Amino acid sequence: MDPMERSKKAVAEHAANFVKEGMVVGLGSGSTANWMIKRLGERVQEGLNIKGIPSSFKSERLAAECGIPLTDFSSVDKIDIAIDGADEVDSDLQLLKGGGGSLVREKIVDGEAEQLIIIVDETKIVTRLGEFPLPIEVTPFGWELTAENISNLGGKPKLRHLDGEIFVTNNDNYILDCKFPGIQKPAELHASLKLLTGVVETGLFINMADQIIIAKQDGIEILTK
């Protein structure tokens, strides 16, 4: 296993220890969250009783393969803990997410959790968000107009493609990956973007994370709100 994967696995397994008997667990998405789902699957096989709410079709499939019992918002009204990855984290614990295209479901699940733990490797820690193009989920209808409106706010939107086709989210929407020249005020940018009619959600997760678990070369560092 390469060192990066080993780091992701280490933080994911550390975070999985925060899950306790009887909890409803928000299952994040992405390669780091996948390690956490696998570890929880092992703990379930060892007798841990939990229920998971996945934040993407991929996480749902993996969790089912790992034997984690799943539930949804028609059966539960609170999530005890959510564990998720991120594309960037700043020193105020603000997050940029959506590299995998699951930002809407992630925001719903992560936002409902009493405790949100983010697991990343140290390359994701930044002084200012925005080096990674900000994913924004938009309605397919009129996406060109929405892109123009995002440009007027200073972004450079690019319609996401995968394997030569337009990328379609789990909610049948499109993603615009938007390069902003350094996001100075994430909360304000998020609020401005949300006022655009075609914007479904942005990848800025403001004041949501309670704890960041960072994989470093020499061990694990934890940032707490």
Ligand SMILES: O=C(CO)[C@H](O)[C@H](O)COP(=O)(O)O
């Ligand atoms: O926001 C996400 C998906 O929408 C992921 O959490 C984010 O892209 C991090 O993924 P990885 O752990 O593979 O780097």
